[in-house]
Amino acid sequence: MSAFQTKKLPELKPGFETEAFSPGKILLATLKRDVKLAFRRQSDWVNPLIFFLMVASLFPLGVSPEPKLLSTIAPGVVWVAALLSTLLSMDSLFRSDFEDGSLEQILVSPQPLYFVVLGKVLSHWMMTGLPLTLMAPLLGVMLFLPFEGMGGLVLSLLIGTPTLSLVGGIGAALTVGLRKGGVLVSLLVIPLYIPVLIFGTAAIEASLTGLPVAGHLALLGAMLVLGLTLAPLAIAAALRISVSG
């Protein structure tokens, strides 16, 4: 079945019609459902945000409260904290759907899994990556990040966090069938997060020193495009393996 097929499929039984919807419709429907679910179970998306705030506040207490030192480590600290809280939220991406059986229903439905997965990941990003990005300037102020760095901070997180959600989705899909996925997801995903972290912090450093930021952001954007095109395929394959196994 082609991903863009919109015509009716052959009937399974008389009186029982299955229709393949357009990609946009599937994406929107999944997005609506997942956002609605997330708002009903608020701890799933609020807890990673609180974690983000708490981890960042450990550094002034643990390393040194001196503004000069903090401002030099601020880009890295904010990025690492964002990365860790994304990881923490990753487990909830498919877990509840797997447990109540709706994941199986999604897999057997005639809709192309690529767009369903993309919708789920997108909604996950809207509930974690986007709030993290919006909260980041607050953390920047806490860590004495100079004002010139704020633009780089927000932009790099805005382009980088969707990639984190996409790549993390692969880890979540591979471990959804396991009872204890927690640490394993981190082991699988952290190596793949490193490039995003490198270019994310490099963008902030560049904006702090007045160098052009566009190159780093373009590389982050390239990673996002790569993730958008290929990660849903890997997630879909991993989900099929995990659920059938």
Added chain:
Amino acid sequence: MPRWFYQLASPRWCYQITGRLLPGFAIAAVLLLMIGTVWGLAFAPPDYQQGNSFRIIYLHVPTAYMAQSIYLTMAIAGAIGLIWKMKVADMVAKSCAPIGAALAVLALATGAIWGKPTWGSWWVWDARLTSMLILLFLYLGVIALNSAIESESTAAQSTAVLALVGLVNIPIIKYSVDWWNTLHQPATFKVTEKPAMPPEMWIPLLIMVIGFYCFFAVVLMLRLRNEILRRERRTSWVRELLLQMRG
């Protein structure tokens, strides 16, 4: 596709074929590694800048090559297992991971030992070293995932997907010395150019590299044969084999 390819897909045939290939590869590995080590460590001329400390190249370069080649082997075997559902390919992929991880550790360790006298520090966070470290992490992730899933076929399929995703890292390692300004020197061997070293230096290195490939083939076949016996332990041919061995 040729007939032997299909035969290789059967665990029993694979066990027999590897049994026949094993002695040849073992002898080649021992000879090549011995010749390469003695030539490289004792007879190759010292470097005009680094003196004798450069001689660790005869371990560092082959292990680093192997760490990447084995990852590639693992990913290709995983893909074959995923697409054609070949059990033997799954077993090859599973057997590759620990060997590759060990050689990645060796490459990093020999690199650190080499770095101390030449760069003045055990470790620098440059592109080549970091991407090599990521390769080690990827191996560890593959091993962790494989051991976490109980069902053999699910574990094989899941790790194959992970290995294929991690494949992104291989070109990054390869081109890291060209794309970024790093302390690490550029590639030793290139297909299109002559090596920058004199022949007395690079011929033993080439012998070491080929020797390490043979060594990998031997270790892979040993692990693969064990894995075949373990998974096929309930089949009649394995039982007959064991009875024959007992005499």
